[in-house]
Amino acid sequence: MSTREVIRTDAAPAAAGPYSQAIRAGDLVFTAGQLGLDPATGEFSGDDVGTQAERALTNLAAILDAAGSGMDRLVKVTVFLADIGDWPAVNEVYVRFIPEPFPARSAFAVKDLPRGARVEVEAVAMVTAG
Helix, strand or coil: CCCEEEECCCCCCCCCCCCCCEEEECCEEEECCECCECCCCCCECCCCHHHHHHHHHHHHHHHHHHCCCCHHHEEEEEEEECCHHHHHHHHHHHHHHCCCCCCEEEEEECCCCHHHCCEEEEEEEECCCC
């Protein structure tokens, strides 16, 4: 029988609603979207998209670590942008956090993001064996 395990860490912002930071199901972990929020203050790490992307990816890494995974185990990343013109700046940060071979990825410009965020990142990763 398969089970779902809730993943929770204080190294990333707590869920702000009826959802989990991540769910581990079998050999995969599915993360909730991560904003550029500092988990200690609950506030954005900065106003610019680069700073928010860096914090969002740091939060993502913390959640993956808590699940027994890591950025090197990513298989799919989805990036939501408040402004598609921010894509080059997000890419500059992304390549510092995500090692090759790069996972599959989608990016979308959306009308609004929670709390007026500039970027949100969610992912699916394999769980590290052992």
